[in-house]
Amino acid sequence: MILGDLLDAPVVDSSGRVLGFVVDVRLVLDGPVDGLLAAPRVHGLLVSPRTGTSFLGYERTGLDAPALLARFLRWRHRGSFLVHWTDVEVASADGVRLADGYRRWSPAIPGVAHQRP
Amino acid sequence: MSPRLRRSTRPFPPDETLPEPVRPAGLVLDARLHLLDRQTLDVDDVPVATVDDLEIGPPGSSLLAGTDSVFVTALLSGPVLATRIFGGRPPASRLHRIDWRHVTDVGTTVRLGVHGDSLDVLWVERWVRDHVIGRIPGGRHDPG
Numbered sequence: 193m194i195l196g197d198l199l200d201a202p203v204v205d206s207s208g209r210v211l212g213f214v215v216d217v218r219l220v221l222d223g224p225v226d227g228l229l230a231a232p233r234v235h236g237l238l239v240s241p242r243t244g245t246s247f248l249g250y251e252r253t254g255l256d257a258p259a260l261l262a263r264f265l266r267w268r269h270r271g272s273f274l275v276h277w278t279d280v281e282v283a284s285a286d287g288v289r290l291a292d293g294y295r296r297w298s299p300a301i302p303g304v305a306h307q308r309p
Numbered sequence: 310m311s312p313r314l315r316r317s318t319r320p321f322p323p324d325e326t327l328p329e330p331v332r333p334a335g336l337v338l339d340a341r342l343h344l345l346d347r348q349t350l351d352v353d354d355v356p357v358a359t360v361d362d363l364e365i366g367p368p369g370s371s372l373l374a375g376t377d378s379v380f381v382t383a384l385l386s387g388p389v390l391a392t393r394i395f396g397g398r399p400p401a402s403r404l405h406r407i408d409w410r411h412v413t414d415v416g417t418t419v420r421l422g423v424h425g426d427s428l429d430v431l432w433v434e435r436w437v438r439d440h441v442i443g444r445i446p447g448g449r450h451d452p453g
Contacts, residue, residue: 193370194385195340195363196398200312211320213312216342217365222335223380227410228422232381234365235333241323242313249342271323274330280375291375296321301339302332 197285200243206281206292212239214288216249218274237280237288238299240272252299272299338415340381348418349384349407351425358386358430360419362404383408384419386430405430 195217203211216238223231238252249255251269256262279294338344340363349357362385366373373379387404407421407428414420425431442448 193364193366193373194398194401194404195365195381196361198365199341202312209320210314210318212314217340219338219340219344219381220333220335221338222333223378227408228413229409229415230335231409232338233335234379234381235337236330238339241319242311244311244313247341247345249339252339252342271319271321271325273321273327276330277375277379280373283373283375284371296327297330298327300329302330302337 193284198237198283198288201283201285202287203237203239203275203290204287205290205294211290212241212271212273213243214238215240215243215269215272216247216252234277236274236276236297237283238272238274240269240299242268249301252301273297274299336415343415344384344419347415349386349421350418351421351428352413352423353425355425357421357425357428358405358407360384361386361389362398364406381409384412405432 198214198217201214203214205211214237217234218236218238219232220235221230221232223233225231240251248265250262250265251272273296275290275294275296279291281289281291283289344360344363347360349360351357363381364383364385365381366379368382383406385404385406387399389399392398405428407430411421411423412419413422426435
């Protein structure tokens, strides 16, 4: 599967309620070592109510400059969340359906201080 | 306009504070933030291509389930300019693969541990060099 097919795909819960759109895919380099680096494992999906401008990642990092832009983009993407891959029932280019009892987590990248506006 | 949920249909309060997840053991990368559109450099620091997309899961699969571990298998590069403007994506057959095992470092650029000449992604450049540039008088040696 090509990752670009997942980006911007709608995310629904088990009852079919639309929760948002996939704006990014979180990877962790802890897969089998093949070459110099471990293979990136799909750890989770970042879901946001809107897709545009999320590629700048202000809602996930502690970046606060330029201040006005950072505050605006973080505000624009409030309501974003991370859902672990294990909570995904099925993912395809048509959309992502989450399993019953899925959990939402903070979208902040671990190890980076997340600053709220 | 890019897709978005209208405020009235958003299922959760926007300013909700969510719990921090447990930090995973390996290096954490967000695909769009840290990999896509990055320049790849070969072992001699020569630019090779940009990362236009990633191949995840078994090649050819179109449906993934959360019960299975899914890994990135290759970086993909290809003619994406038109599809970036007009939408869609080029067919998978037009995208060139660079196996993840060739990647040696991920930073501002993605570094590869192989020579660019050995990768399929540069075949157009090699073809133009051999069949067009090489036939121009003086095209087969350094200037000067």
